[in-house]
Amino acid sequence: xxxxxxxxxxxxxxxxxxxxxxxxxxxxxxxxxxxxxxxxxxxxxxxxxxxxxxxxxxxxxxxxxxxxxxxxxxxxxxxxxxxxxxxxxxxxxxxxxxxxxxxxxxxxxxxxxxxxxxxxxxxxxxxxxxxxxxxxxxxxxxxxxxxxxxxxxxxxxxxxxxxxxxxxxxxxxxxxxxxxxxxxxxxxxxxxxxxxxxxxxxxxxxxxxxxxxxxxxxxxxxxxxxxxxxxxxxxxxxxxxxxxxxxxxxxxxxxxxxxxxxxxxxxxxxxxxxxxxxxxxxxxxxxxxxxxxxxxxxxxxxxxxxxxxxxxxxxxxxxxxxxxxxxxxxxxxxxxxxxxxxxxxxxxxxxxxxxxxxxxxxxxxxxxxxxxxxxxxxxxxxxxxxxxxxxxxxxx
Amino acid sequence: xxxxxxxxxxxxxxxxxxxxxxxxxxxxxxxxxxxxxxxxxxxxxxxxxxxxxxxxxxxxxxxxxxxxxxxxxxxxxxxxxxxxxxxxxxxxxxxxxxxxxxxxxxxxxxxxxxxxxxxxxxxxxxxxxxxxxxxxxxxxxxxxxxxxxxxxxxxxxxxxxxxxxxxxxxxxxxxxxxxxxxxxxxxxxxxxxxxxxxxxxxxxxxxxxxxxxxxxxxxxxxxxxxxxxxxxxxxxxxxxxxxxxxxxxxxxxxxxxxxxxxxxxxxxxxxxxxxxxxxxxxxxxxxxxxxxxxxxxxxxxxxxxxxxxxxxxxxxxxxxxxxxxxxxxxxxxxxxxxxxxxxxxx
Numbered sequence: 001x002x003x004x005x006x007x008x009x010x011x012x013x014x015x016x017x018x019x020x021x022x023x024x025x026x027x028x029x030x031x032x033x034x035x036x037x038x039x040x041x042x043x044x045x046x047x048x049x050x051x052x053x054x055x056x057x058x059x060x061x062x063x064x065x066x067x068x069x070x071x072x073x074x075x076x077x078x079x080x081x082x083x084x085x086x087x088x089x090x091x092x093x094x095x096x097x098x099x100x101x102x103x104x105x106x107x108x109x110x111x112x113x114x115x116x117x118x119x120x121x122x123x124x125x126x127x128x129x130x131x132x133x134x135x136x137x138x139x140x141x142x143x144x145x146x147x148x149x150x151x152x153x154x155x156x157x158x159x160x161x162x163x164x165x166x167x168x169x170x171x172x173x174x175x176x177x178x179x180x181x182x183x184x185x186x187x188x189x190x191x192x193x194x195x196x197x198x199x200x201x202x203x204x205x206x207x208x209x210x211x212x213x214x215x216x217x218x219x220x221x222x223x224x225x226x227x228x229x230x231x232x233x234x235x236x237x238x239x240x241x242x243x244x245x246x247x248x249x250x251x252x253x254x255x256x257x258x259x260x261x262x263x264x265x266x267x268x269x270x271x272x273x274x275x276x277x278x279x280x281x282x283x284x285x286x287x288x289x290x291x292x293x294x295x296x297x298x299x300x301x302x303x304x305x306x307x308x309x310x311x312x313x314x315x316x317x318x319x320x321x322x323x324x325x326x327x328x329x330x331x332x333x334x335x336x337x338x339x340x341x342x343x344x345x346x347x348x349x350x351x352x353x354x355x356x357x358x359x360x361x362x363x364x365x366x367x368x369x370x371x372x373x374x375x376x377x378x379x380x381x382x383x384x385x386x387x388x389x390x391x392x393x394x395x396x
Numbered sequence: 397x398x399x400x401x402x403x404x405x406x407x408x409x410x411x412x413x414x415x416x417x418x419x420x421x422x423x424x425x426x427x428x429x430x431x432x433x434x435x436x437x438x439x440x441x442x443x444x445x446x447x448x449x450x451x452x453x454x455x456x457x458x459x460x461x462x463x464x465x466x467x468x469x470x471x472x473x474x475x476x477x478x479x480x481x482x483x484x485x486x487x488x489x490x491x492x493x494x495x496x497x498x499x500x501x502x503x504x505x506x507x508x509x510x511x512x513x514x515x516x517x518x519x520x521x522x523x524x525x526x527x528x529x530x531x532x533x534x535x536x537x538x539x540x541x542x543x544x545x546x547x548x549x550x551x552x553x554x555x556x557x558x559x560x561x562x563x564x565x566x567x568x569x570x571x572x573x574x575x576x577x578x579x580x581x582x583x584x585x586x587x588x589x590x591x592x593x594x595x596x597x598x599x600x601x602x603x604x605x606x607x608x609x610x611x612x613x614x615x616x617x618x619x620x621x622x623x624x625x626x627x628x629x630x631x632x633x634x635x636x637x638x639x640x641x642x643x644x645x646x647x648x649x650x651x652x653x654x655x656x657x658x659x660x661x662x663x664x665x666x667x668x669x670x671x672x673x674x675x676x677x678x679x680x681x682x683x684x685x686x687x688x689x690x691x692x693x694x695x696x697x698x699x700x701x702x703x704x705x706x707x708x709x710x711x712x713x714x715x716x717x718x719x720x721x722x723x724x725x726x727x728x729x730x731x732x733x734x735x736x737x738x739x740x741x742x
Contacts, residue, residue, distance in 0.1 A: 042493045099620070112481070115485060115488070118485070118567075119485055119489060121570055122482060122485075122563040122564060123566070124566050124570075128570070129570070132570055132571050133571065135567065136474065136475065136529060137474070137475075137506070137527040137528075137529075138474065138529035141528065145621050146621075151620055151627075152620070153619060153620075154528065154531070154619075154621050155526060155531070156526070156527050156528040156529075157524065157525065157526055158505070158506045158507060158525055158527045159507045159510075159523070159524060159525050160507055166524055170524075170535075173542040173543075173546075174538075174542070176542075177542045177545055179538065194481075194484070197493055197501075198498065200496070201496040201497060201498035201501055202498045202501070202502075251468075252522070252523070253469075253511065253514040253519060253520050253522075254520070255511075255515050255518055258502050258511065258512075258515070259498075259502055267520065270520055384502070384505060385505065385507040385508060385510070385512075385523075386511055386514060386515070387507055387510075387511060387523055387525075
């Protein structure tokens, strides 16, 4: 079986508008979780968020888009990361529109970020709107497909916080099975009143800056991001720059509760164990784990226990959600980009705001930047509904 | 590609075996609502909290997977629990973002269907949810095909579900996709109009690589997004080269939805695939919705099993002599297109 290579990356999050800016922020231990400007919600002043400090109008200008197309913030973030990745991979327009180029988006909010417009149209208080085609989950992929005249397989996946990891798995499988020659994976979610109220109703938003894996963690911070990863088959990459190999992946279900993980972490255990089998490497070959680490009471202790079930000695790990906030449907893709940076630069980035380990597990995430020889990085994404997926990226 | 062993569905109709179109439940105010069962397999306490799409998806799935050793659950749904999402949105507005109940938020997420099936059947296997509008179901099918290519002895549940949400239906009407008319099944395709009748439902399938005892074999699938009928012709010809070989097609299942803006795609398809092949239409039974292709696959399995086509399904007097191979073509409002090829099981 030929290898699946990463040949292009693009990303935007609260810690930077492109991959290079985010790389610097990760090295320097910066975070982008702050009070916010661009969100219309009464919680904007009550909770900190991982907000990207560019307004929708500024995005429209940067992207040279047309304001009358009714683009959602979600689509704008996706386009921004997409353009960076395409440039990075040097894909031509012909390659983009070829029937063997797949586009797989992952999002949990899609165009429902346009909640006020949606409400007005749905209740028929506004009978016309430029946003009618912008509300659904598909709107992001549909706009990109139309803009770049893409004729390959197009899909959108929504498995809550593991959406992007599953999009990467789907894209890799399309290539392996000959349904596509290359797959463009785009994870994206924008901060939205809908999700903020959803997570607030579940009482898992922290009014402080999140502290993944800390004994005194008290919830997550929502963030927004988009990351685009281009996958290609080994034999199609002869003259291309290769950033990493997507060498293993696995999807499993915790089958325990709609919005919490089981105490033993069966889902997380199965996804991590399955990814190791898929990559054909023993647990000792993982040098770093980009953990899901949301900062909630439930996730961090369960993920810790699941890691301890798999690894005799848990390798260095950290959650970059302490930098970006939890970017939901984009998390698996943005963290895939950060894992790829671990490999490109042979280094690991510090977990922020950690002071004291969880009593039951005693696990300490990495808290200082350091150079490290890295062959394999594992990246975890666990979602509501028990949807757990783990990916392994390797040095090519 | 893969074999279909069991099927289940919940749709607006109780049966497809009507003598003529007069006894078929018609669309009322532009909607063909699903005829829901009492859901005997779902525990009452859990059933009460479920939205309609979760109920339909879980309810249809549980009738066929009770005794199955499944390795995963793969669902296509364009909107999932859209009605719950809209209720949550209404709460946000009514209570000005006050103390909201999370029930609608949790039930409204599209992966609630696949995850509830996993929860109720203690299935810790592969679990995925595809939401790409008119191709959500086809992507779920491709996912199953690829899982089976890698895991030869596995079995999966694959299916689709979508519901009509009154709120969201208003948006579809504003787009011009749907109209609000009362249309009898016999007039469904004859009344040339803009906009289709909305439908809803769930269709579920158990799939694996075992030929023995299979109802049908999915032998080809292709999806694309392109509004040019000429491009459709090219993809149909490519599809024929890739999957059909020299074997004849006995029956076409066409996704015609009574909206004459899209007749062009269906006539292009018919002339390209073969204009003497009998054509079956089905949306007078289930209405138009993003994952209606799942109903057409269920119908294809029925026809392959029964070797009999009720005349209300046929577009002309042209009856098939035998049904061994069916081509299904569907377009979701001329944007998303899919072709599937199905053969009779042994």
